[in-house]
Amino acid sequence: MSAPLHDPSSAPPPELFEEVACILCGSERRAHHTTAQEDLTGKPGDFTFVECQDCKLVYQHPRLPIEQIKAYYDDEYIAHRKQQSWGVLTPFFEWLMTKLDRDKDAVVSRYVPMSAESRVLDVGCGAGGFLVHLIQKYGAQCAGVDFKALAPQIREQGGAEIDFRCGTLSADLFPARSFDAVTMWHFLEHDYDPLGSLAIARELLADEGRLVIEVPRLDSLTHTLYRDRWPGWQAPQHTVALDKAALLRMVEQAGLEVVDYLPYGAYPGYFYVYAGAAFVLRKGKGIDLGKAIFSYLAGQILLSPVMLFERWLNLSMQVVVCKRPSASG
Numbered sequence: 001m002s003a004p005l006h007d008p009s010s011a012p013p014p015e016l017f018e019e020v021a022c023i024l025c026g027s028e029r030r031a032h033h034t035t036a037q038e039d040l041t042g043k044p045g046d047f048t049f050v051e052c053q054d055c056k057l058v059y060q061h062p063r064l065p066i067e068q069i070k071a072y073y074d075d076e077y078i079a080h081r082k083q084q085s086w087g088v089l090t091p092f093f094e095w096l097m098t099k100l101d102r103d104k105d106a107v108v109s110r111y112v113p114m115s116a117e118s119r120v121l122d123v124g125c126g127a128g129g130f131l132v133h134l135i136q137k138y139g140a141q142c143a144g145v146d147f148k149a150l151a152p153q154i155r156e157q158g159g160a161e162i163d164f165r166c167g168t169l170s171a172d173l174f175p176a177r178s179f180d181a182v183t184m185w186h187f188l189e190h191d192y193d194p195l196g197s198l199a200i201a202r203e204l205l206a207d208e209g210r211l212v213i214e215v216p217r218l219d220s221l222t223h224t225l226y227r228d229r230w231p232g233w234q235a236p237q238h239t240v241a242l243d244k245a246a247l248l249r250m251v252e253q254a255g256l257e258v259v260d261y262l263p264y265g266a267y268p269g270y271f272y273v274y275a276g277a278a279f280v281l282r283k284g285k286g287i288d289l290g291k292a293i294f295s296y297l298a299g300q301i302l303l304s305p306v307m308l309f310e311r312w313l314n315l316s317m318q319v320v321v322c323k324r325p326s327a328s329g
């Protein structure tokens with residue numbers, strides 16, 4: 001069971017991968033969908049996504065076992081990146097990152113009014129930026145879960161009062177019904193047991209609580225444009241690629257009731273427009289984030305008139321807002 005940890009600087013050998021049945025319906029009838037590469041940092045290897053022949057879910061198969069995937073979440077991974085290393089652009093990068101936190105707040109606040117009484121759990125909280133924002137702006141009571149041991153980074157960011165749990169989301173971490181909002185920003189598509197995590201999140205919601213989930217959208221313009229270089233594959237970390245129908249089916253199958261669906265997210269749709277173009281040009285060799293920031297900004301300025309209409313363009317993101325089903329009280 002315990003194979004030695006694979007070093008991602010070489011392609012993982014076939015025997016390292018595990019078979020996995022459809023994570024929605026359990027079927028093992030599948031057809032090839034897309035072969036993707038690790039386009040962000042250029043780590044070698046081909047990773048396969050298949051389409052379930054019974055429920056049409058697109059998921060990674062075979063996949064690296066969970067204990068092997070952690071090596072792919074290194075410091076290049078932007079959600080966990082320390083923010084001091086951007087030279088003269090550091091203030092701008094920080095502004096961008098806090099803008100993302102402000103935009104997440106704007107989405108959540110539409111469904112759950114935030115105050116000092118609000119209890120918020122961010123699943124896959126990374127370095128905790130969103131929670132720190134909620135504490136600073138509202139004095140909210142915040143908890144976070146991430147499988148990376150990021151407690152020092154969270155403290156460094158001013159999140160000392162966050163109730164941080166390192167590991168995966170499990171039923172015994174927090175008492176039932178203890179949160180007004182549970183958020184999953186780009187967590188679910190990384191999860192090895194998304195249905196299980198959704199069911200736990202459902203039990204953690206207070207009676208009027210809301211679960212807010214943002215994931216990349218497979219049936220989006222950027223996927224149509226970039227196909228196998230679509231940034232939403234993010235292989236090998238992403239276990240699943242969800243279109244709107246699959247996302248709604250997944251939350252309903254986990255016993256949640258859909259309150260709202262948005263064809264955009266807090267995460268800028270432009271990021272996938274830019275990254276997909278860069279991935280196509282680089283053909284799997286990875287991009288240097290430090291250098292890319294200049295062309296990223298130039299493109300952002302160039303496309304800013306188009307991005308005003310982001311909410312209607314179905315570029316790349318989607319959000320679903322859920323609650324406990326009314327019947328279960």
Ligand SMILES: [Zn+2]
Pocket residue numbers: 022023024025026027052053054055056057
């Ligand atoms: Zn299926």
